[in-house]
Amino acid sequence: MANLLQLCECSSSNPMILLKPSSLNSLLASTSRPRQQYSYHPAQPRISPPKPKPKASLQQSSSSSSSSLNRREFISQTTAISLSLVAAPPPAMSEDALSEWERVYLPIDPGVVLLDIAFVPEDLNHGFLLGTRQTIMETKDGGNTWAPRSIPSAEDEDFNYRFNSISFKGKEGWIVGKPAILLYTSDAGESWERIPLSSQLPGDMVYIKATGDKSAEMVTDEGAIYVTSNRGYNWRAAVQETVSATLNRTVSSGISGASYYTGTFNAVNRSPDGRYVAVSSRGNFYLTWEPGQITEEFEEVPVQSRGFGILDVGYRSEEEAWAAGGSGILLRTTNGGKTWNRDKAADNIAANLYSVKFINDKKGFVLGNDGVLLRYLG
Numbered sequence: 407m408a409n410l411l412q413l414c415e416c417s418s419s420n421p422m423i424l425l426k427p428s429s430l431n432s433l434l435a436s437t438s439r440p441r442q443q444y445s446y447h448p449a450q451p452r453i454s455p456p457k458p459k460p461k462a463s464l465q466q467s468s469s470s471s472s473s474s475l476n477r478r479e480f481i482s483q484t485t486a487i488s489l490s491l492v493a494a495p496p497p498a499m500s501e502d503a504l505s506e507w508e509r510v511y512l513p514i515d516p517g518v519v520l521l522d523i524a525f526v527p528e529d530l531n532h533g534f535l536l537g538t539r540q541t542i543m544e545t546k547d548g549g550n551t552w553a554p555r556s557i558p559s560a561e562d563e564d565f566n567y568r569f570n571s572i573s574f575k576g577k578e579g580w581i582v583g584k585p586a587i588l589l590y591t592s593d594a595g596e597s598w599e600r601i602p603l604s605s606q607l608p609g610d611m612v613y614i615k616a617t618g619d620k621s622a623e624m625v626t627d628e629g630a631i632y633v634t635s636n637r638g639y640n641w642r643a644a645v646q647e648t649v650s651a652t653l654n655r656t657v658s659s660g661i662s663g664a665s666y667y668t669g670t671f672n673a674v675n676r677s678p679d680g681r682y683v684a685v686s687s688r689g690n691f692y693l694t695w696e697p698g699q700i701t702e703e704f705e706e707v708p709v710q711s712r713g714f715g716i717l718d719v720g721y722r723s724e725e726e727a728w729a730a731g732g733s734g735i736l737l738r739t740t741n742g743g744k745t746w747n748r749d750k751a752a753d754n755i756a757a758n759l760y761s762v763k764f765i766n767d768k769k770g771f772v773l774g775n776d777g778v779l780l781r782y783l784g
Contacts, residue, residue: 505751507736507772507780512552514541520773523763524572524579525549526594530765534595535779536569536581544595549771549781559600560589575616580638582611582624590638601638613674627670629684673718709746711735720762722770722782730759730772736780752780 518537525533535543535552544555560567560583569583574594581589581598588601588611609628616622620637623644632641671684709716714732721727729737734752736759739745752759757778764770770782 505749506738506782506784507749507751508783509752509755510549510552510779510781512543512777512779513554514543514777515539516776518777519760519775520777520779521569522571522761523771523773524574525765525769526574526579527576529594530769532594533765534572534579534581535773536572536583537773537777538568540567540569542569542581548769552779557589557598559598560587570611571613573614573616573622575618578616578620580614580616580622582614584610584612586611588614588624588638604641607632609670612671613676615676623676623680625671625674625676625682625684627672629671631682707743707746709737710748711737717759718761720764720770722764722767722784728762728770728772730762730774732758734759734774736772752778 512535514537518539518541520535520537520541522536523533525531531546531548533545533549534555535541535545537543540560542555542557542560543552545552560581565585565587567583567585567587569581569587571583572579572581574580577592577594579591579595581587586603586605586607588603589598590601591598607626608630609626611624612627613625614622615624617633618635621633621635622638624632624634624641629645631644633644634641674682674684676682709729711731712733712735714735716729716731716735716737718731719727719729725742726738726740727743728749729735729739729746731737734755734757736749736752737746738749739747752772752774755774755778757774757776759772759774759778759780761773762770763773764782768782768784770784772778772780774780
């Protein structure tokens with residue numbers, strides 16, 4: 407029987423990142439690209455010193471008006487040269503060009519929220535991008551360009567699917583969405599098959615992980631975890647009960663504190679050894695299934711996010727990570743989370759950034775609403 411250990415309400419008026427101190431290792435060398443610095447010194451026009459003024463004569467007076475005109479033209483021309491030199495420095499590199507990220511424009515409807523991205527392990531040029539409004543896109547050039555992908559078995563006139571999660575293991579791939587839909591491929595996404603699902607599943611499917619030959623694990627937003635080993639035709643429960651069921655049971659038995667839980671899972675992640683961590687949509691609880699399972703202590707790290715919330719963190723390496731949030735906020739750490747610096751790549755993009763995904767240390771993406779996709783350039 408699963409045991410509920412601790413349940414607490416956590417709130418903060420200022421956005422911050424919780425840092426696990428034990429994860430801080432020696433500082434790696436900075437991977438940021440050097441930025442070229444420009445300096446400019448405008449050339450000064452060379453003007454000859456004035457010649458001594460000759461004595462006046464009748465011959466000079468006849469040409470004084472033309473000499474005066476020539477001097478005015480000379481001064482006017484040299485002044486214009488000086489101004490043009492000062493006003494025309496070499497073109498500076500834009501902030502976007504200096505950034506670690508660039509925006510990839512997608513041929514999709516405005517308002518689409520991008521939710522997940524994955525690449526075929528055997529061909530990292532071939533990948534898929536998911537989102538709301540039944541959005542599935544495909545790339546075959548590493549994410550530089552994307553095209554809409556039509557999957558007939560996922561085109562139901564009665565539903566407008568929200569595709570939440572995608573995962574590949576070898577050439578096998580899985581997609582889950584809401585309302586309940588499960589797609590499977592065995593040929594690296596060249597074709598997709600729809601797998602029937604029970605209507606009795608508790609909650610909506612928010613996460614799937616390909617784990618091996620015809621095997622996968624699937625998670626719902628109520629904390630139910632199911633596993634399959636026969637291509638998705640049969641599933642068995644991996645946990646005894648959902649979070650809601652656990653809390654309802656503990657509340658009815660008189661355990662205090664459990665009533666603080668509201669909402670459903672907003673984000674779920676799985677470690678390589680099969681352990682899961684999830685965050686609720688209200689961000690106001692934590693719990694463990696076994697006594698002593700969570701022993702780490704976290705410390706608060708202030709970040710310069712201009713008051714907007716941090717929505718996701720993705721690790722590029724053990725020491726370098728990127729955090730994304732509301733109103734185009736991008737933050738970077740190169741020392742395991744001790745300090746964070748803001749990247750201005752998306753400052754002028756009117757969108758929230760929901761997810762940071764690194765495929766490897768050279769390929770990464772940030773997903774947002776209104777079809778915003780950023781590609782890592784490092």
